Amino acid sequence: MKKSYDVVIIGGGIVGCAIAFELAQRGRRDVLVIEKGYLTSGATGRCGAGIRQQWGSVLNATLASESTHIFENLEEYTGYNGSCGLNQGGYLLVAYTEKEWQQFHKNLEVQHSLGIDAYAVDLDGAKEIVPHINTEGMYGATFCAKDGHADPFHCTFAYAKGAQKLGVDIETYTTVTGLKVENGRIHMVKTDKGDITAKLVLNCSGGHAAKMAALINEELPIFPERHQILISEPVAHIMNPMVMSFHRHFYVQQTPHGSVIMGIGDPTEPVSFNTRSSWQYLEENAHIVTQTLPAFRNLRVVRQWAGLYDMSPDRNPIINEAKDALGFITVAGFSGHGFMVAPRTAILVANHLTGQEDNLDIKRFSADRYRTGELLLEPSVV
Amino acid sequence: MVINGQDIKNQNTIVCRCEDITRGYILKCIEDGYKTLDEIKRVTRAGMGPCQGRTCRQLIAQELSRIYGVPMEDVLMTTFRPPVKPISLGALADAYGEREGKA
Numbered sequence: 001m002k003k004s005y006d007v008v009i010i011g012g013g014i015v016g017c018a019i020a021f022e023l024a025q026r027g028r029r030d031v032l033v034i035e036k037g038y039l040t041s042g043a044t045g046r047c048g049a050g051i052r053q054q055w056g057s058v059l060n061a062t063l064a065s066e067s068t069h070i071f072e073n074l075e076e077y078t079g080y081n082g083s084c085g086l087n088q089g090g091y092l093l094v095a096y097t098e099k100e101w102q103q104f105h106k107n108l109e110v111q112h113s114l115g116i117d118a119y120a121v122d123l124d125g126a127k128e129i130v131p132h133i134n135t136e137g138m139y140g141a142t143f144c145a146k147d148g149h150a151d152p153f154h155c156t157f158a159y160a161k162g163a164q165k166l167g168v169d170i171e172t173y174t175t176v177t178g179l180k181v182e183n184g185r186i187h188m189v190k191t192d193k194g195d196i197t198a199k200l201v202l203n204c205s206g207g208h209a210a211k212m213a214a215l216i217n218e219e220l221p222i223f224p225e226r227h228q229i230l231i232s233e234p235v236a237h238i239m240n241p242m243v244m245s246f247h248r249h250f251y252v253q254q255t256p257h258g259s260v261i262m263g264i265g266d267p268t269e270p271v272s273f274n275t276r277s278s279w280q281y282l283e284e285n286a287h288i289v290t291q292t293l294p295a296f297r298n299l300r301v302v303r304q305w306a307g308l309y310d311m312s313p314d315r316n317p318i319i320n321e322a323k324d325a326l327g328f329i330t331v332a333g334f335s336g337h338g339f340m341v342a343p344r345t346a347i348l349v350a351n352h353l354t355g356q357e358d359n360l361d362i363k364r365f366s367a368d369r370y371r372t373g374e375l376l377l378e379p380s381v382v
Numbered sequence: 383m384v385i386n387g388q389d390i391k392n393q394n395t396i397v398c399r400c401e402d403i404t405r406g407y408i409l410k411c412i413e414d415g416y417k418t419l420d421e422i423k424r425v426t427r428a429g430m431g432p433c434q435g436r437t438c439r440q441l442i443a444q445e446l447s448r449i450y451g452v453p454m455e456d457v458l459m460t461t462f463r464p465p466v467k468p469i470s471l472g473a474l475a476d477a478y479g480e481r482e483g484k485a
Binding site: 037038039040041045082153154157172231232233234257277279282283284285286287289290296297298299300301302303304305 | 417418420421424425427430431432434461463464465468469470471472473474475477478479481482
């Protein structure tokens with residue numbers, strides 16, 4: 001670690017590592033990534049790692065769809081000699097209310113306008129895709145065969161190793177202890193391993209982003225929210241797609257390795273940095289999921305854990321430069337879908353920071369939208 | 383294979399029986415720059431199977447201890463997560479039903 005860098009990135013999750021790689025690709029290689037644990041030790045390594053193009057807003061569908069194209073070739077794209085574990089088994093989104101079913105049809109119009117190959121199926125159609133699904137109470141479902149799942153560890157390591165090959169430094173087990181502003185610009189990052197001066201500092205610290213911004217007295221509406229998840233022992237393959245319900249707040253996916261990974265959202269979960277597991281969650285998740293997928297009753301859970309969503313008020317990312325600390329840019333607030341949009345978001349940020357054009361307008365992601373009311377509304381989130 | 387000046391033998395020995403991970407693969411990860419049990423677990427899946435690392439955790443810790451020259455007790459452990467042993471979703475779902483009076 002040197003004493004001075006052009007760019008310091010705080011956070012070694014997929015967002016920080018992907019931005020480091022994209023910056024280096026564009027010639028900004030004097031970059032340091034700081035991570036307080038090991039790479040992926042925050043939200044990235046705890047997430048479900050689903051990749052879904054079936055979104056209801058043009059912006060999210062675009063980010064996710066263009067990111068999917070990168071995930072499809074991530075090993076070649078980054079020069080990684082491992083496998084990023086992409087499995088495009090599709091997503092089956094099931095509708096449990098009439099309103100949800102109508103929304104799905106509106107979402108399909110958005111998706112079709114962007115060339116995303118998703119379609120609606122009736123209950124028999126859903127059973128053709130997942131033969132053991134219980135369709136009781138369902139109105140229908142939509143399916144996109146190119147949706148899927150990747151390995152969050154290997155995807156992040158791929159970006160990190162690719163960035164390192166281009167000259168980026170990565171310091172793990174290094175904690176930020178302070179930030180220093182000089183003449184209205186960010187000047188220094190203080191860490192437990194020493195102080196580093198930088199022209200640009202990118203705050204990619206997920207659920208900790210507001211706390212980090214508070215170090216320069218910037219207030220950001222990003223708050224941490226615990227989400228719990230579990231995984232089973234590996235079993236023979238019986239389900240290719242991710243099955244997901246917004247109404248019942250669950251998602252279930254069988255990985256190529258055979259284990260089944262699933263999680264539920266809890267609308268009453270309080271704002272906190274709590275990442276402990278609870279037995280109540282374990283029972284509730286089992287109850288909800290076995291209603292829709294009774295075949296999984298015999299499946300044995302081997303591990304449960306929890307991680308933090310970095311929530312924003314409109315559940316979409318905030319890309320924002322601090323007004324009183326120019327050069328301090330937050331890229332966080334992904335609200336549970338950061339993994340799947342990280343590749344395209346990193347390109348957007350890197351294009352902006354290297355003066356290159358981008359057909360997406362980065363200003364739309366500014367936190368100013370909460371003042372002007374130009375929110376990034378998304379009807380379909382878990 | 384030589385790591386840190388040490389000649390490594392018995393590379394085909396299975397270290398993680400749940401996921402069929404050999405000693406050679408673990409050492410390859412260490413050679414690739416992964417420094418902790420947490421990282422090696424995530425790269426190789428060692429410790430993610432039904433026994434949750436009961437066998438391999440100490441064996442991998444031994445390799446890290448030897449190669450980096452740190453005492454065993456200073457090797458950073460992974461988080462021990464519930465459940466203690468595998469338990470079926472059906473049993474858990476029934477417990478939810480009893481708790482909520484929906485059995």
